[in-house]
Structures are given as structure tokens and as C-alpha cells.
Amino acid sequence: MLETSIAGLRLKHPVMNASGILGSEPEHLEILAKQGFSALVSKTITLNPREGYPPPIIVELRNNGLLNAVGLANPGARVIPVLARKARELSKPLILSIGGSSVEEFVKLAELASEAGVDAVELNLSCPHAEGYGLELGSDPMLVYRIVKDVVSVASLPVIAKLGLTDRVIESAGKALEAGVKALTLINTVKAMSIDVYTLKPVLSNKYGGLSGPPIHPIAVRVVYDVYREYRAEIIGVGGVSSWMDVAELMLAGARAVQVGTALIWNENIVDEILSGLHKWLIDLGYNSLMDLVGIAVM
Amino acid sequence: MYYPAKITGSEKLSKTLYLKRIKILSDGIKEPLPFQFLLAWVPGVDLLPMSVADFSNGEVAIIVKERGEGSRALIRLHSGFLGVMGFYGAGFKPWSYKRILFIAGGSGIAPFFYLARKACEEGVSVDLVWGVRGGDELFNPRSLLNTVNKDTEIYIATEDCSAGYCGRASMLASRVIHENPGKWDLVIASGPQGLLREVCSLLSDTGIELYVNTETLVKCGVGACGSCVLKPHPLLLCKHGPVFRCRDIEGFLKGG
Numbered sequence: 082m083l084e085t086s087i088a089g090l091r092l093k094h095p096v097m098n099a100s101g102i103l104g105s106e107p108e109h110l111e112i113l114a115k116q117g118f119s120a121l122v123s124k125t126i127t128l129n130p131r132e133g134y135p136p137p138i139i140v141e142l143r144n145n146g147l148l149n150a151v152g153l154a155n156p157g158a159r160v161i162p163v164l165a166r167k168a169r170e171l172s173k174p175l176i177l178s179i180g181g182s183s184v185e186e187f188v189k190l191a192e193l194a195s196e197a198g199v200d201a202v203e204l205n206l207s208c209p210h211a212e213g214y215g216l217e218l219g220s221d222p223m224l225v226y227r228i229v230k231d232v233v234s235v236a237s238l239p240v241i242a243k244l245g246l247t248d249r250v251i252e253s254a255g256k257a258l259e260a261g262v263k264a265l266t267l268i269n270t271v272k273a274m275s276i277d278v279y280t281l282k283p284v285l286s287n288k289y290g291g292l293s294g295p296p297i298h299p300i301a302v303r304v305v306y307d308v309y310r311e312y313r314a315e316i317i318g319v320g321g322v323s324s325w326m327d328v329a330e331l332m333l334a335g336a337r338a339v340q341v342g343t344a345l346i347w348n349e350n351i352v353d354e355i356l357s358g359l360h361k362w363l364i365d366l367g368y369n370s371l372m373d374l375v376g377i378a379v380m
Numbered sequence: 381m382y383y384p385a386k387i388t389g390s391e392k393l394s395k396t397l398y399l400k401r402i403k404i405l406s407d408g409i410k411e412p413l414p415f416q417f418l419l420a421w422v423p424g425v426d427l428l429p430m431s432v433a434d435f436s437n438g439e440v441a442i443i444v445k446e447r448g449e450g451s452r453a454l455i456r457l458h459s460g461f462l463g464v465m466g467f468y469g470a471g472f473k474p475w476s477y478k479r480i481l482f483i484a485g486g487s488g489i490a491p492f493f494y495l496a497r498k499a500c501e502e503g504v505s506v507d508l509v510w511g512v513r514g515g516d517e518l519f520n521p522r523s524l525l526n527t528v529n530k531d532t533e534i535y536i537a538t539e540d541c542s543a544g545y546c547g548r549a550s551m552l553a554s555r556v557i558h559e560n561p562g563k564w565d566l567v568i569a570s571g572p573q574g575l576l577r578e579v580c581s582l583l584s585d586t587g588i589e590l591y592v593n594t595e596t597l598v599k600c601g602v603g604a605c606g607s608c609v610l611k612p613h614p615l616l617l618c619k620h621g622p623v624f625r626c627r628d629i630e631g632f633l634k635g636g
């Protein structure tokens with residue numbers, strides 16, 4: 082009933098973890114696998130190790146949102162085969178998120194991912210707080226086209242592009258599809274800030290960060306809807322999912338799968354809760370396959 | 381959760397240890413569990429993980445040891461504002477035990493005080509073995525926060541042999557346990573990793589349940605960044621800890 086397929090991967094159900102909440106070490110994958118995701122997504126891996134920003138890197142906000150500027154901290158490309166081996170051991174498909182500041186870096190990482198035998202790569206073209214590594218790339222449709230084109234030409238595995246909220250997200254999505262991605266992940270965090278009203282300073286060491294969690298869910302629904310309406314593309318919906326209803330909304334807007342990030346922090350049973358909610362929803366509606374509901378709100 | 385906060389009290393306890401009282405400037409903050417911790421943000425300087433040494437009416441006490449630039453800045457902050465994130469960790473509620481022996485090394489004593497307060501409310505007794513390197517690091521635990529019960533026994537060890545037992549806390553603990561068979565049904569060790577490792581191996585044949593309060597790099601406190609993972613175990617200090625049973629984290633203790 083809940084089976085889905087995305088970018089050629091056949092999945093038991095539509096719920097994966099979102100990149101960056103854990104996922105840079107094999108032990109992290111073990112923790113994530115225990116929560117029941119149908120596929121595991123790594124933290125964004127760059128060619129060289131990155132320390133990331135000094136703390137504070139994460140702020141839990143009063144409005145149930147989360148603000149982060151981790152700065153793409155990760156152990157670098159050497160961890161790719163380690164993560165691939167661990168995912169096989171856990172019998173979970175692995176989507177490797179990769180990030181770079183140049184076309185060459187993306188290409189090199191995609192080659193390493195292919196060699197390591199991961200199941201797909203997700204190009205992070207949307208981090209709002211790592212300068213030169215994210216949102217600047219995704220907001221330039223021609224650059225999106227070049228990165229995707231070159232990666233697709235060397236990678237022997239499905240390529241997914243992850244795009245964030247920009248004025249040109251629909252155009253960028255179109256260029257990514259034209260250049261050969263199998264699916265799009267929409268959206269990343271939304272650039273934001275939090276200021277302490279007594280110390281009178283922004284809390285994050287990087288000042289700016291990315292907003293995630295429930296406050297961005299309606300934005301994600303809107304972007305998925307618009308991109309699906311335009312291209313009928315395969316979409317992984319992400320942003321503020323904290324219940325089955327949030328998943329249902331994203332699927333009605335056109336997503337064939339979803340990712341959950343921030344909600345993991347507050348709820349360890351989120352996957353099971355979503356799955357039983359979706360199951361009941363299908364029965365209530367009289368459907369026998371979740372896939373039949375993908376995009377049906379889109380007119 | 382992030383809270384603005386204000387330093388309301390500051391006290392030098394010994395050569396290296398300081399007590400700070402911090403008022404959280406927000407209503408409705410939930411009382412922490414023993415061994416939960418907070419991240420203290422000194423703007424522009426650092427974010428420091430700190431055990432809760434006491435809590436009442438929205439005011440937290442922490443014990444700060446002078447080590448780097450960050451802790452020095454926090455110690456110097458006498459009446460200013462700061463940020464507090466927390467409370468993090470699963471905490472530990474050892475209320476099914478009768479009598480607990482808390483083995484502390486240096487500033488690892490901090491969570492003892494809050495545990496003692498809560499244990500007293502629950503009818504559980506806690507005794508303390510506290511070891512420090514030099515006698516000038518000592519203060520009197522009984523007079524500090526008024527959380528220590530009258531029936532609590534306190535054993536002191538110094539490595540410079542200037543006070544109490546001459547040697548390490550783990551050695552003293554091992555001795556008092558052998559002199560008092562059957563007295564304690566739970567040991568909790570808190571302090572540097574060397575101490576935790578020694579306690580876990582020295583006391584493994586006593587039949588007493590052994591737990592340790594771990595320390596590692598904590599950058600976010602909420603289970604997202606992964607910096608606090610106790611390799612090679614799939615366990616996060618900030619989410620599943622910081623207190624673990626010795627035998628559940630053997631690989632981590634060996635590695636450190």
C-alpha cells in the first residue's frame with residue numbers, strides 16, 4: 082500500500098531522513114536506520130573535511146522552528162566508502178548527499194560515490210549558509226544545468242538535485258531536469274536569523290542560518306506544487322514534516338517520497354507514526370495505493 | 381530550547397572551581413532531570429556544556445572549572461547576560477536503587493549536588509567519593525548548595541596527598557567498597573575519561589551496577605550535528621546520555 086519508487090529506487094514506504102541531521106558517520110546511519118526510514122540520506126559530504134562553524138550552530142526557536150548554521154561540517158570524501166559499507170550492512174539504500182564549490186568538485190564526488198556503490202547521489206545546490214557551496218549555485222539556473230550535466234555524464238547512478246527556496250527555483254528545477262536528473266528534492270532550509278534580546282546579538286556564530294521545522298512546511302508544499310504543476314517531475318518533498326498529514330499534503334502536491342529532518346529531534350517514533358497515519362488515511366479515502374494520490378491536488 | 385539568561389550569583393569555590401547562578405529570563409521552563417546539562421553561550425566567545433548542579437524557580441547553578449578562553453570568559457561574567465540552551469540529554473533517574481555511591485573527579489562533582497537533592501526527595505541515599513589533583517581544588521561539598529543530606533558520607537582523595545586519602549578517586553572508591561560490602565547497589569562515576577575507565581574496570585567484579593557520566597564534544601545538544609557520538613557505538617551523548625552503563629560503552633571507554 083505504501084510502496085513508492087523514486088529516481089529508480091523502489092522503496093517500502095515514502096519516508097526517508099533529510100540530509101544533515103546526523104548522517105556523516107557510520108554510527109549515525111545506525112541510529113537513523115533504527116528509526117525505520119525506507120532509505121538513508123547522508124549528511125552533505127564535500128571533497129575535503131570541513132570543521133564547520135564554531136558553536137552556537139543550532140538554536141531551538143520559540144515558534145517550533147529550528148535555526149542552524151553547521152557550516153557543512155563533515156569528514157570529507159574518505160568517509161564515502163565507509164558510509165556505503167555501513168548502509169549495505171544495514172540493508173538500506175543509501176542516497177549520498179554531495180556538495181561542492183565548483184563543478185569539478187561535484188563531478189569528483191559523484192565518481193567516488195559511483196565507485197563506492199551507493200544507490201543515488203543528491204546534489205546539495207541549496208545550503209543557505211555555506212558561502213559558495215549552496216544557495217548561490219541553486220539560484221543560478223545555468224550553473225545548475227552545468228553541474229547536473231557534468232555529474233550525470235560521469236555518474237553511473239541516479240542523480241537527484243536538491244533545490245531551496247529562491248525566486249528562480251522553478252526555472253532551476255527545469256534546468257536540472259533538462260540536464261538529466263531523475264528526481265528533485267525540494268526544499269532546503271530557508272535563510273533566517275535569531276537575535277538575543279538581552280545580549281543584543283545574533284545567536285548563531287555565523288549570524289545567518291537556515292530555518293527548518295514546522296514553520297517552513299507550507300513553503301515546501303507551495304514549491305513542490307509549483308514544480309510538479311510545471312514539469313510533472315519526480316519529487317522528494319522536504320520541509321517541516323512532523324506528522325502524517327504533513328506527508329499527505331506534500332504527496333498531494335506532487336511528492337512521491339518525503340524526507341524528515343528537524344522532527345527527528347523531538348520525536349523518535351516519527352516514522353512509525355507517519356506510516357500508521359498514512360495507512361489509515363488511505364483506508365478512509367478508499368484508496369489502495371499511496372502512489373495514486375501523488376499530485377492529485379495539482380490543477 | 382534557547383533562553384536569554386542573566387548571571388545572578390558568582391562565587392569562587394577553590395583555586396580552579398567557580399559557582400555561577402543563572403536566572404533564565406523566560407517563564408515556564410521545565411525542571412531538569414539529574415545529569416541533564418545546558419549549553420552556556422558567552423556571546424562572541426564560546427558555547428560551553430555545563431552540568432546542572434542545582435535548579436529551583438527558574439534559577440540554575442553550575443560549577444565552572446577554569447580551563448580555556450571560554451570558561452574564563454564565563455567565570456569573568458559577573459552580572460551580565462548570556463544565553464542558555466537546554467536542558468539536554470536523557471538524564472538519569474536512579475530511583476530504584478537504595479544507596480548510591482557517586483565517584484567524582486575534579487569538576488565532575490557538579491551533577492552530584494542536583495542528584496543529591498532529587499534523591500533525597502525520592503528517599504534514596506547518596507554518598508560521595510571526590511578526588512582532585514591538588515588539595516587547593518577542594519571546597520566543602522556540604523555547605524555549598526544545601527542539597528546534601530545529613531546521612532551522606534563524604535570521602536576525599538587528593539593526588540598531591542595534601543588532604544584525605546592519598547591517591548586517585550577510583551582507588552579510594554575501590555577501598556571503601558571493599559570495606560563496606562553490600563552497602564551500595566549503584567555506582568555513578570563522573571569526571572575525566574580516565575576515571576570512568578578505571579571505575580568500570582576496577583569495580584567490575586563487585587556486583588554493583590556501574591554507570592558513568594560521559595564527556596565528549598557537544599556542539600548542538602539536540603541530536604542533530606552528531607559530534608557527540610560515542611564511537612564505535614550508535615549512541616549520542618546529548619540524546620541518549622550523558623549517563624551510560626559501563627558495559628554499554630566499553631568500546632568508547634577503551635578508545636579514549
Ligand SMILES: Cc1cc2nc3c(=O)[nH]c(=O)nc-3n(C[C@H](O)[C@H](O)[C@H](O)COP(=O)(O)O)c2cc1C
Pocket residue numbers: 099100101102124125139147149151153178205208243268269270292293294295297319320321322340341342343344604605
Ligand atoms: C542541523 C541541520 C543540518 C542540515 N544539513 C544539511 C546538509 O548537510 N545538506 C542538505 O542538503 N540539507 C541539510 N539540512 C536541511 C535538511 O535536509 C532539510 O532540507 C531541512 O531541514 C528541511 O526539513 P525539516 O524541516 O524536516 O528539517 C540540514 C538541516 C538541519 C536542521
Ligand code: FES
Pocket residue numbers: 597598599600601602603604605606607608609616617618619
Ligand atoms: S551535540 Fe550535536 S548531536 Fe549531540
